[in-house]
Amino acid sequence: MLGRxxxxxxxxxxxxPLVAPEVAEVAQSADLFVLNLECCISDRGKRFPDPRKPxxxxxxxxxxxxxxxxxxxxxxxxNNHALDYGPDALLDTIEHLDRVGIAHAGAGxxxxxxxRPARLxxxxxxxxxxxxxxxxxxxxRPGIAYADLRGGxxxxxxxxxxxxxxxxxxxxSPHWGPNMLAEPLPAVRVAAQRLVAAGATxxxxxxxxxxxxxxxxxxxxxxxxxxxxAVDRKLRNDLGVLWLVTLDATGPQRIETxxxxxxxxxxxxxxxxxxxxxxxxxNELSEKLAN
Numbered sequence: 606m607l608g609r610x611x612x613x614x615x616x617x618x619x620x621x622p623l624v625a626p627e628v629a630e631v632a633q634s635a636d637l638f639v640l641n642l643e644c645c646i647s648d649r650g651k652r653f654p655d656p657r658k659p660x661x662x663x664x665x666x667x668x669x670x671x672x673x674x675x676x677x678x679x680x681x682x683x684n685n686h687a688l689d690y691g692p693d694a695l696l697d698t699i700e701h702l703d704r705v706g707i708a709h710a711g712a713g714x715x716x717x718x719x720x721r722p723a724r725l726x727x728x729x730x731x732x733x734x735x736x737x738x739x740x741x742x743x744x745x746r747p748g749i750a751y752a753d754l755r756g757g758x759x760x761x762x763x764x765x766x767x768x769x770x771x772x773x774x775x776x777x778s779p780h781w782g783p784n785m786l787a788e789p790l791p792a793v794r795v796a797a798q799r800l801v802a803a804g805a806t807x808x809x810x811x812x813x814x815x816x817x818x819x820x821x822x823x824x825x826x827x828x829x830x831x832x833x834x835a836v837d838r839k840l841r842n843d844l845g846v847l848w849l850v851t852l853d854a855t856g857p858q859r860i861e862t863x864x865x866x867x868x869x870x871x872x873x874x875x876x877x878x879x880x881x882x883x884x885x886x887x888n889e890l891s892e893k894l895a896n
Contacts, residue, residue, distance in 0.1 A: 606643045606644055606662055606686070606829070606831065606832040606833070606834075607623075607642070607644050607646070607662075607664035607668045607671075607672075607831065608643075608644035608645075608661070608662025608663050608664050608686070608689075609660075609662055609833055610833030610869065610870050611623070611664065611668075611831060611832065611833050611870045612644075612662075612663060612664045612665055612668070614870045615664065615665055615667055615668055615671065616665055616667075619667045619671075621870075622871065623671060623675070623831050623870070623871060623872070624675065624830075624831065624871065624872045624873070625871070625872065625873035625874065627873070627874050628847065628863075628865065628872055628873060628874060629675055629676070631847060631849070631863050631874075632675065632676060632847060633675070633676040635849060636726070636727075637678045637679070637725055637726070637728060638675070638676050638677050638678050638679075639677075639678060639679045639680070639681070639725075639730065639776070639778070639809075640672070640677055640679075640680050640681075640830060641680065641681045641684060641778065641780065641811045641827070642672075642680035642681065642682055642684075642698075642709075643662060643684050643685075643686045643811075644662035644663060644664050644668075644686050644689065645662070645663050645664070645686070645687060645688070645689055645690050645694040645695055645697070645698045646663075646664045646665070646666060646668050646669050646694075646697065646698040646701045646702070647663060647664075647666070647690060647693070647694035647695075647697035647698060647701075648665060648666060648697075649690070649693045649694055649697055650663070650689075650690030650691040650692075650693045650694030650697075651690060651691055652689065652690060652691075653688055653689055653690070653691060653739075653740075655737075655739065658689075660686075660689075661686075661689040661690065662686045662689055663689060663690050663694060666697075666701050668701075669701035669702055669704065669705045669707065670705055672702075672705070672707055673705035673706060673707055677707055678707065678708060678725060679707060679708035679709060679710070679723050679725055679730055680702065680707060680708075680709050681709070681710055681711045681730070681732035681778045681780070682695075682698065682699075682709055682710070682711040682712035682732065682749065683710070683711025683712055683719070683732040683733050683734035683749040683750045683751070683778075683779075683780055684711075684734050684749070684780040684811075684812070685734065685736050685737055685740065685780065685812075687711075687712045687734075687740060687748075687749050688740045688747075688748060688749070692746070692747035692748075695712060695747050695748070696714060696747055698712075699712070699713065699714075708723040708724075708725055708730070709723060710722055710723040710730045710731060710732040710750075710778075711731075711732025711733065711734065711749055711750050711778070711780075712732075712742065712747070712748065712749045712750065713742060713747065713748075714742075714747050715742055715743065715744060715745055715746065715747065716741075716742040716743055716744055716746075716748075716750075718742070719742035719747075719748060719749055719750040719751075720742075720750045720762050720763075720766065722766055722775075727772075727773070727774070728773070728774055728775075728776055728852075729766075729769075729770070729773050729774070729775045729776070730776050730778065731763075731766045731767060731775060731776070731777045731778065731805075732750060732777075732778045732779070732780075733750045733751070733752050733754070733763055733777070733778075733779050733780070734749045734750065734751055734752075734779070734780040734781075735751070735752060735753060735754035735755050735779065735780065735781045735782070735796075736755070736780075738751060738753065754779065754781050754792065754793070754796040755781070755782070755790075755792050755793075756792075757792065757795070759796065759799050763800075763803070764799075764803045767800050767803040767804055767805040768803055768804040769804045769805075769806055769854065771854075772854060773854075774806035774807065774852050774853065774854050775804065775805050775806045775807075776805075776806065776807045776808075776809060776852075777800050777805040777807070777808050777809075778808075778809050778810070778811070779796065779800070779808065779810050779811075780810070780811055780812045781793050781796060781810050781812055782810075782812050782813060782826075783812070783813070784812065784813060784814055785813060785814055785815065785837060785840055785842070786813045786815075786817075787813075787815060787817065787840060787890065788817060788818075788825075788890065788893065788894075789810075789813075789817055789825040789826070789894075793810070793825065794825075797810070797820075797823045797825065800823075801821065801822055801823065805822070806822065806852060806854065806855075806856055806857075807822050807823075807824070807850060807852055807856065807857055808822060808823040808824065809824045809827055809848070809850075810823070810824065810825050810826050810827070811826055811827045811828075812826065813826040813828070814828065814829050814832075814834065814842050815828050815829075815840050815841070815842050815845075816828030816845055816846050816862075816883075816886075816887065816890075817890055818887065818889075818890030818891035818892075818893065818894045819860060819891050819894070820891070820894040820895060821856075822856045822857055824848060824850075824860070825894070827846075827848060828842075828845040828846060829842065829845050829867055830845065830847070830865070830867075830872060831867070831870070831871070831872050832867060832870075833869055833870050834867075841882065841886075842867070843866065843867045843868070844864070844865065844866060844867065844875055844879055844882060844883050844886075845864075845865040845867055845872075845883075846862035846863060846864060846865060846883060846887065847862070847863040847865055848860065848861075848862060848863075849861040849862070849863065862883075862887060864876075864879065864880040864883040864884070865883075866879055
């Protein structure tokens with residue numbers, strides 16, 4: 606999330622570091638670096654007219670350049686902040702990403718564009734969001750690739766997009782479930798099973814803002830990477846992981862997690878007691894999912 610406090614920092618100092626050098630080094634060591642971009646990137650737009658929506662995230666255009674400098678290859682946009690400042694800001698986001706060479710999936714100028722996967726070297730990236738329905742792209746309306754996964758919907762377009770092709774692993778990245786839950790809801794677990802059954806090589810979810818466990822080829826929630834969020838001392842959303850996945854056409858061959866400490870608008874490696882807490886928590890959550 607590069608809006609709000611992170612955006613203020615970037616406006617005040619466009620060169621302000623978002624992550625520590627050692628975090629950037631680990632991320633850049635991967636063949637592909639993929640993130641969920643939970644904001645729009647634009648100087649335009651008006652807040653989406655929903656009186657129930659408490660948070661609106663918009664980053665300045667320099668944010669796209671900073672992502673490119675970090676080595677980000679692709680971002681997913683199918684989330685509940687892509688349209689925070691309306692369709693103009695969403696289309697600006699896509700333009701800024703295109704300008705710096707970052708691929709994207711999960712949102713677009715219309716329904717067809719929003720559902721279109723991103724093609725990366727040796728990988729197809731599919732993105733879908735299960736909230737809010739009001740952000741769904743239409744035949745001639747900008748928005749996100751939406752599916753009511755919470756309500757049990759599993760549309761044909763998503764099943765086809767998740768189906769692998771020869772020598773082309775498929776990463777499906779859903780924005781699913783509510784915020785601040787340590788474990789996935791039953792509906793999320795059912796949706797994960799259906800994505801795997803459809804053929805997804807790897808499923809990497811997000812939305813909870815805390816990392817969750819792994820079961821088979823499903824990473825239920827990646828957690829956060831950079832943000833300005835208030836810290837929940839029980840859920841410890843100030844602690845996260847950077848996921849390193851070795852993937853081939855048959856599925857994940859190795860999953861490694863690098864512990865992170867998310868300070869205000871800046872992320873560094875976690876050490877000591879923080880790293881130990883992350884390891885313990887991750888193992889506990891994954892063991893629960895296995896049972």
